[in-house]
Amino acid sequence: MKDYWQQQALLHRDGFVKELHSFLSINSIEDMSTAAEGKPFGEGVAAALEYMLARGESDGFHTRNVDGYAGVIEYGEGEEEIGVLVHVDVVTVGEGWTTPPFKPTVRAGRIYARGAIDDKGPALAAYYALKMVKDSGIALTKKVRLIIGGDEESGWLCMKHFALHDKVPQIGFSPDSSFPMTHAEKGQINPTLALPAQVSSDTDACFQLLSFQSGDQGNSVPESARAAVKAPQKTSPEWQREVKSGWEAFLAARATTGELEITEAGDLTFVIHGKPAHGMVPQNGVNAGTLLAAFLLTLNFEASDYSFLSLLGEVLHEDFYGERLHVACEDEVSGKLTVNAGILRYDRLEGGSVRLNIRYPATVSCEEYVEKLTQRVDELGWTISNLRTSKSHYVPKDRPVIQTLSRVYEEHTGLPAHLLSSGGATYAKIMSEGVAFGPLFPGKESMAHLTDEYADINDLLRAMGIYAHAIAELAK
Numbered sequence: 435m436k437d438y439w440q441q442q443a444l445l446h447r448d449g450f451v452k453e454l455h456s457f458l459s460i461n462s463i464e465d466m467s468t469a470a471e472g473k474p475f476g477e478g479v480a481a482a483l484e485y486m487l488a489r490g491e492s493d494g495f496h497t498r499n500v501d502g503y504a505g506v507i508e509y510g511e512g513e514e515e516i517g518v519l520v521h522v523d524v525v526t527v528g529e530g531w532t533t534p535p536f537k538p539t540v541r542a543g544r545i546y547a548r549g550a551i552d553d554k555g556p557a558l559a560a561y562y563a564l565k566m567v568k569d570s571g572i573a574l575t576k577k578v579r580l581i582i583g584g585d586e587e588s589g590w591l592c593m594k595h596f597a598l599h600d601k602v603p604q605i606g607f608s609p610d611s612s613f614p615m616t617h618a619e620k621g622q623i624n625p626t627l628a629l630p631a632q633v634s635s636d637t638d639a640c641f642q643l644l645s646f647q648s649g650d651q652g653n654s655v656p657e658s659a660r661a662a663v664k665a666p667q668k669t670s671p672e673w674q675r676e677v678k679s680g681w682e683a684f685l686a687a688r689a690t691t692g693e694l695e696i697t698e699a700g701d702l703t704f705v706i707h708g709k710p711a712h713g714m715v716p717q718n719g720v721n722a723g724t725l726l727a728a729f730l731l732t733l734n735f736e737a738s739d740y741s742f743l744s745l746l747g748e749v750l751h752e753d754f755y756g757e758r759l760h761v762a763c764e765d766e767v768s769g770k771l772t773v774n775a776g777i778l779r780y781d782r783l784e785g786g787s788v789r790l791n792i793r794y795p796a797t798v799s800c801e802e803y804v805e806k807l808t809q810r811v812d813e814l815g816w817t818i819s820n821l822r823t824s825k826s827h828y829v830p831k832d833r834p835v836i837q838t839l840s841r842v843y844e845e846h847t848g849l850p851a852h853l854l855s856s857g858g859a860t861y862a863k864i865m866s867e868g869v870a871f872g873p874l875f876p877g878k879e880s881m882a883h884l885t886d887e888y889a890d891i892n893d894l895l896r897a898m899g900i901y902a903h904a905i906a907e908l909a910k
């Protein structure tokens with residue numbers, strides 16, 4: 435059947451590319467300033483959602499708009515349901531595009547536009563796949579539901595709302611990642627650690643940490659950090675020279691850059707630069723916040739100033755796998771737990787806070803690690819002031835959905851269907867037997883969220899053929 439589906443996909447080439455141009459021209463960045471009844475994520479997302487539903491309607495599918503949060507295009511009948519989950523919202527565009535992000539352009543077989551690969555291109559390919567299944571007249575015994583969300587890149591309110599007002603199928607796939615397929619996704623523990631202000635009585639003898647700021651997103655490694663410090667009053671006349679030379683030696687040893695200003699009155703301002711990275715791979719970055727704290731600990735601080743710096747510089751600094759936090763663990767399917775300290779703040783009068791983004795392996799229990807973390811945080815003299823967790827996701831490889839998709843993938847590509855795991859999340863995790871399936875083929879670069887995002891048109895057509903075949907097999 436492989437040839438049939440691939441031929442069908444190729445027959446749709448011109449229409450698909452033309453339609454991609456229209457669909458990708460819709461700026462569907464979430465925009466709350468234009469949000470209204472029925473458009474909870476703003477005009478653009480609503481227009482993109484409406485575009486797909488109107489297309490489904492005109493092709494004779496049964497469709498439903500779920501209050502502008504999400505939509506469904508359905509085909510077939512049956513008690514059992516197969517879900518194909520896509521999203522039409524896109525991330526912001528940033529600087530430096532060669533051609534405008536919402537004026538799709540084809541160059542060398544690639545279509546360039548925001549959303550081309552994440553996830554509007556694959557969403558439209560999945561729709562075409564469903565249409566191809568319908569046109570083939572193949573008899574299905576299950577209902578297929580293409581579910582379209584509008585808030586994947588932000589708070590997932592789309593799927594939360596959908597789950598409350600409709601029913602999410604439990605078997606299926608989400609074309610929002612890479613081939614072959616991702617069957618394990620790490621879970622998250624996002625705690626904010628708090629430290630009360632506690633000022634030392636003997637402030638004359640020590641440095642004082644007046645304020646500290648680093649990072650503004652829990653899931654990113656902070657690129658820079660800044661600290662305002664007051665020098666002790668009783669100190670040697672040499673202190674300025676000593677601090678400066680210590681600072682320069684520290685920067686040199688870590689091959690990084692920073693600035694230090696010292697005033698006559700003894701006010702010091704430190705700025706240091708690290709290397710940003712995604713919070714799910716903290717080991718690929720240099721955390722400017724914990725690095726600056728590691729330097730400041732070479733000076734003499736007391737009370738809460740010291741407690742704050744010590745957590746950052748001695749516990750969290752380069753503790754990518756949570757060993758010093760006593761939460762280290764790993765599993766075979768998704769690897770090691772990771773810890774990112776994303777937002778670090780201190781104010782001498784108000785105390786300190788640290789926002790962590792912990793990603794735990796797919797097969798371990800969240801509760802167990804929250805408990806270990808709470809104990810350790812308590813031991814360190816801090817408290818957890820806020821805690822958000824999200825479940826991990828894991829579909830064992832003997833499940834029928836994996837067997838079927840592997841067979842289809844191997845038939846179309848001739849490549850082995852190795853199972854992948856991820857530190858990030860896709861809609862697949864809301865289906866107990868859901869996997870992220872394509873659209874990126876092995877060895878292809880992922881342009882999701884980047885400047886000059888593009889999708890390879892031949893690859894999208896090839897994915898379309900695979901999706902059609904997969905839908906027909908899962909729903910037969």
Ligand SMILES: [Zn+2]
Binds near residue numbers: 521552553586610
């Ligand atoms: Zn996506």
